[in-house]
Amino acid sequence: MARFRRKTCITLTVLILFIFVVIVILKSLRPEGSGFGNPFGLGLFPHLRKAEGGQIQPQLRRDMDGTNGKVRSEERASELEAALGQYPAPNYNLHVFYYTWFGTPQFDGKYIHWDHPILPHWDPKVAAGYPKGRHSPPEDIGANFYPALGAYSSRDPSTVEAHMQQIRTAAVGVLAISWYPPGMKDDNGETTDEIVPLILDVAHKYQVKVVFHIEPYKGRDDLSMYNSVKYIMERYGEHPAFYRHKTSSGKLLPLFYVYDSYLLSSEKWTSLLKDTGRHSVRNTPFDGLFIALLVEEKHKKDILAAGFDGMYTYFATNGFSYGSSHSNWRTIKSFCDSNNLMFIPSIGPGYMDTSVRPWNFQNTRNRINGKYYETAFSAALEARADIISVTSFNEWHEGTQIEKAIPKTAGQTKYQDYLPHKSDAYLEITRKWAEKFDKEREKWLV
Structure with a gap:
């Protein structure tokens, strides 16, 4: 038995030595740097x-x-x-409104916002004549156009990467991200503050800057706004993609768009925006340029009294409001110049929201193969806008997007498209006018 074990050990030893020699020989024959x-x-x-x-x-x-x-x-x-x-050089005086509220089952466990409900008309008699319910993605989405990326998730890094590439193609320098405080959301979506770091990181990679478009969240008042601005500045203010605007005095200050600012009285806003205010940000680490939404003509004086630093118009429908009417922009700009306020008109490629508001045909604005968009750009330049904002990069529900869209038919639904132009038509128009805006600004500053 002992002799058998000794013989077995010798055999195994010889076998191991043989394998080792073979391996060494094979290794010496392998080309250096080969992929094996x-x-x-x-x-x-x-x-x-x-x-x-x-x-x-x-x-x-x-x-x-x-x-x-x-x-x-x-x-x-x-x-x-x-x-x-x-890519063309980014124009940091050209901003675009950007939404991160889209979701898919793969990244979010369910569809978010693509399944937008069909909103009823406020008059029950009118509402009775239109369909109810909600959309059913991915073929049926809450939009009149269909994105080239499909029904995507805003949390998908590849989506954000593609978006930043498109934004740079358009020569846009700043995106204004729709923002709710942590734990808060819009009526049809989910919380999105946790997406901000991804947006900032990818934006920085493409030399794009980010500002915050503060939505009218529940409980928004002077104190909560102070806390919101403080949160944004402390959490994101040191990121290299965080936008700061150079003022006429040479200061570099963050800029905040404040949507539906008129919902809070001027007296409340002064608490935040005037030096003597109870919750003032002025001359503190949280100071900035606060841009109010101008809707009605009377809002001009309210914005001035509140202590805002400027006004924007947001809506892409020419004639929808006093602020969004191109014919009023020169008058608004004159008022702003007289009172040391910034004027940031908002332009758009068109408007179509009948997928979610099927009764709202009167506010539809046909794109006219890009002419509507170019007319809006021209009006903003004629008014000598301080900054031009674009509504929007991807507000698909309202059909104001410049993001790539493709022709698509799903069942009985035929989506709008950019034909006879390519899917990137509105990125190219934006790029062309970004260059024009730069040249005009050089003339104005001489």
Whole structure:
């Protein structure tokens, strides 16, 4: 029995030595730097494989003298710079309103906002003549156009990457992100503050800046606004993509759009926006440029009395409100100039929301193959706007998007499209006018 065990051990030893010799020979025959796996089977353990192989070892040795990290960083910076070279320069005086409220089952567990409900007319008699219910994605979405990316999630990094590429293609320098405080949301969506870091990181990669478009969240008043601004500044203010506007005095201040600002009285706003206010941000680390929404003509004086720094018009429907009417922009600009306020008119490529408001045909504005958008741009330039804001990049429910859209028919629904132009038609129009805006501003500042 002992002799059998000794014979077995000798046999195993010889076998192991034979295998070892074969491996060494095979390894010596393998071309240096070849892509074959490690002969010892360590391909299952990437962290171990990196210690082997002709290509990796020199890299590890360079790391030891502290130079490799710098070399790789410079290589990545060079590659990124080359990639960005294909895009036009970003115009930081051109802003676009951006929405992060879309979701899909893959990333969010369900569809969000693509399944928007059909909103009833306020008159029950009129409402009775229109369909009810909600949309059923991915074929049936709450929009009159269909995105080239499909029904996407705002949390999908690849979506955000594609969006930033489109924004840079359009030469837009700043996106105004629709924002609710942590834990809060719009009536049809979910919370979105947690998406902000992703937006900032990818925006920075593409040299795009971010401002906050503060929505009329529940309980918004002077104190809660102070806390909201404080939160934004402390959490995001140091990020390199966080936008700061250079004022005429040379200060660099963050800019905040305040949607539906008229819902709060001027007296309440002065508490936040005047030096003597109880919850004033002025001359504090949370100071900034606060831009109010101008809807009615009387709001001009209210905005001035409240202590705002400027006004914007948001709506893409020419004639929908006093503020959104192109014919009023020169008068509004004159008022702003006389009172040291910024004027930021909002332009749009068109308006169509009958997918979610089927009774709202009177506010539809046909795109006219891009002419409507160009007319709005021209009106903003004629008014000598301080900044131009675009409504919107991706407010699909209201059909104001400049994001790529494609022709699509689903069942009995035929979606609108940009034909006879390509899917990126409105990005190209935006780029063209961004350049014109830059040249006009140079003339104004002479």
